[in-house]
Amino acid sequence: MLALDIDQLYYLIGRLVVFLSILILFGTLAGAFLVLYSFKTGHFFAARLMLVCISILESTIKSIFRLASVDDSIFDDVGMHLRNYINRKEFVRVPKERRFIFMPQCLRSTVCPGKLTPEGIACVDCGQCGIGEAKKFSEDKGYKFFIVPGSSFIKRIIKKYQPKAIVGVGCPMEIKEGLDLCHRYKLPALGIPLSEGGCVATKLDWEQFYDFIHD
Numbered sequence: 001m002l003a004l005d006i007d008q009l010y011y012l013i014g015r016l017v018v019f020l021s022i023l024i025l026f027g028t029l030a031g032a033f034l035v036l037y038s039f040k041t042g043h044f045f046a047a048r049l050m051l052v053c054i055s056i057l058e059s060t061i062k063s064i065f066r067l068a069s070v071d072d073s074i075f076d077d078v079g080m081h082l083r084n085y086i087n088r089k090e091f092v093r094v095p096k097e098r099r100f101i102f103m104p105q106c107l108r109s110t111v112c113p114g115k116l117t118p119e120g121i122a123c124v125d126c127g128q129c130g131i132g133e134a135k136k137f138s139e140d141k142g143y144k145f146f147i148v149p150g151s152s153f154i155k156r157i158i159k160k161y162q163p164k165a166i167v168g169v170g171c172p173m174e175i176k177e178g179l180d181l182c183h184r185y186k187l188p189a190l191g192i193p194l195s196e197g198g199c200v201a202t203k204l205d206w207e208q209f210y211d212f213i214h215d
């Protein structure tokens, strides 16, 4: 009787494993298809469902891309736009005075005279990069504006000032980490990618930045 029960248990486990494998395979293929569809068209189909799917199956979808010789950075790019799309509605409901902007220090001129302070790099609007103008524009609208000197800075500022919404500029990896962090803090966040990355004198599409923070 016991042997029969164990046989039945193994049988059920076997079936469960097969079922889960089929489910993961199906979800991975559907997720990969949705990512490619969004990348090509700029539209999102079943956005929230897609976010759940790509969050759970990130590594398997990226593996499928690599197997098919598709650039897997497409996945991160679509993931960022998807999060922006989903977060936007909640973001615009937050008063601008409770929104924070985090700008990477690599966007500064290489001869930036700004000094490091506990509130980030203090821009003196010397006119040698676009940050000074962006800071003034943002602060006139009510935003709090920070130039980020290091990786732990954003967490510290969020804990200290408790913002209600975030705009972050950075390279795709920084944006992904930032959006994940804000998701954990339940903050609607928008990520704006640098148009030219690197460690110093990076570039940003400023028109895109002003569009993002307008509403």
Ligand code: SF4
Pocket: 108, 109, 111, 112, 113, 114, 122, 123, 124, 125, 126, 127, 128, 129, 130, 131, 132, 133
């Ligand atoms: S505008 Fe501000 S951030 Fe840019 S180089 Fe001048 S002081 Fe530095």
